[in-house]
Amino acid sequence: MRAGSSGPLWVGVDVGTQGVRALAVTADGRVAGRGSAPLTGRRGGVRHEQRPGDWWTAVTLATREALRDSAPEAVRGLAVCATSGTVLLTDPDGRPLTGGIMYDDARAPAEARLAQAAGAPLWDRLGHRIQPSWALAKVLWLARDRPGLLSRARIAHQADLITGRLVGKPVATDSSHALKTGYDLLDERWPHDLHDRLGLPATLFPEVVRPGTVLGEVGVEAAGQTGLRAGTPVIAGMTDGCAAQLGSGTLRPGRWNSVLGTTLVLKGVTASPVRDPAGVMYSHRAPDGTWLPGGASSVGAGVFASVADLERLDGLAARHEPSSAVAYPLVSPGERFPFLAPQAEGFMLGTPRDEGDRHAALLQGVALVERLALAYVRRLGAAVEGPVTFTGGAARSAYWCRLRADVLGRPARIPEHADAALGMAVLAACGTTPGRAPADVAESMVRIRTVVEPRPGMTDRFGAPFGRLVDELEQRGWLPSEVAAYAREHG
Structure with missing residues (x-):
């Protein structure tokens, strides 16, 4: 008997930039199978495209590998996430008419300005600004570059192409992927009056449903290619960032997930939208109608990309708590969260005594920005x-996790597995087990490896470096004075 055939499974698929990952997961969070396949793209200056056909080929390879040791009939449902803001045009039958314009493609700054100006009252109400990388700007660029396509085209996000191929016909998009195409999450509708002003026909825009909605069933052709059973429910997914949050098990209001990789991303759960006048946070909507506010900083572990022997340096850094220096470790110029400062640059206040002290300053600097970010969301009224x-x-570094818990003054949960594919398996389970709250499903499927408690007195010990960093950010004109004042008192 095959390993996955003794109980139900849910499959999560993550279509990323460099590859596709698929996981087959049990009701109690055991990974019964995993698969992956690579992707490549075409970059040139500000342009970045991928071939939509490659996405489907990679999905078929990854899902077949994930289900290699499991019975197809064990799979109760599947959901797909993809990169936020990646978009293409298809014909009415779902066949690609353009390449996939990727999430970080930045060829549409003029179109972003046009969309922002035309819909400013709406964007203010929704609490975000249209950026050149957003899908709405890219659609306007395509409309200008290839006007002959509009009368017979349909917008598809990266995940929509995959779910449509699975079902065998175009299906609705989910509101999470639709957000950067200008979807109104408050009224849950497309703003067609704005589209008229922008010259975009209503026929371009697909039907939208909430994440977790059943879109259809896997067709016979897709079943033969993916290893799934024909008739398996296909569930509307979310963007990769939201999927990773589901994969962390963070779905109850007041809870926050801090994702520390190359850069730092903070995502939380609130009962109502977070209004951010500065526009550095924006909210997705969760399957149960709660809200998922988040922001992405430009500090992070990327500052250690070329550093060898990090474990040895972590040991040396433990001798310097706090460091004699205060670092603001930007991975690249410009800051996005918890303040907007395109001119920001990394800095080091003071001179570290040795390599351990310098490493400590960098580790602590990221944690201090993390502390500032939590103060920022509290200032906006989020619990x-x-x-x-x-x-x-960065969660693989036991020392850094302990240090961050100390600096934040909060316990830290560290899951066994936490990635976007797991989040989509969780969402597939939510969509096929009606009556269960998404938070309950997530907590039953996300296994916690350990909980790190802050050490007594350590949070206060990092109070002086925190204040010094806040003061410097304010003095440089990057951190607004009212935010700095709140952080000093409540951070």
Whole structure:
């Protein structure tokens, strides 16, 4: 008997930039199978495209590998996430008419300005600004570059192409992927009056459903290619960032997931949308109608990309708590969260005594920005309750996790597995087990490896470096004075 055939499974598929990952997961969070396949793209200056056909080929390879040791009939449902803002045009039958314009393609700054100006009252109400990388700007660029396509085209996000191929016909998009195409999450509709002003026909825009909605069933042709059973429910997914949050088990209001990889991303759960006048946070909508506010900083573990022997340096850094220096470790110029400062650059206040002290300053600097980010969301009225969940590559460093818990003054939950594919398996389970709250499903499927408690007195010990960093950011004109004042008092 095959390993996955003794109980139900849910499959999560993550279509990323460099590859596709698929996981087959049991009701109690055991990974019964995993698969992956690579992707490549075409970059040139500000342009970045991939071939949509390659996405489907990679999905078929990854899912077949994930189900290699499991019976197809054990799979109760499947959901797909993809990169946020990646978009293409298809014909009415779902066949690609353009390449896939990727999430970080930045060829549409003029179109972003046009969309922002035309819909400013709407964007203010929704709490975000249209960026050149957003799908709406890219659609406007395509409309200008290839006007002959509009009358027979349909917008598809990266995940939509996959779910449509699975079902065998075009299906609805989910509101998470639709957000950057200008979807109104408050009224849950497309703003067609705005589209008229922008010259975009209503026929371009697909039907939208909430994440977790059943879109259809796997067709016979797709079943033969993916290893799935024909008739398996296909569930509307979310963007990769939201999927990773589901994969962390963070779905109850007041809880926050801090994803520390190359850069730092903070995502939480609130009962109502978070209004951010600065526009550095914006909210997705969760399957149960709650909200998922988040922001992405430009500090992170990327500052250690070329550093060898990190474990040895972590041991040396433990002797310097706090470091004699205060670092603001930007991975690249410009800051996005918890303040907007395109001119920001990394800095080091003071001179570290040795390599251990310098490493400590960098580790602590990221944690201090993390502390500032939590103060920022509290200032906006969002609750921060219970432990913070740590995910991302930095969660592999036991020392850094302990240090971050100390600096934040909060317990840290560290899951066994926390990635976007797991989040989509969780969402597939939510969509096929009606009556169960998504938070309950997530907590039953996300296994916690350990909980790190902050050490007594350590949070206060890092109070002086935190204040010094806040002061410097304010003095440089990057951190608004009112945010700095709140952070000093409540951070």
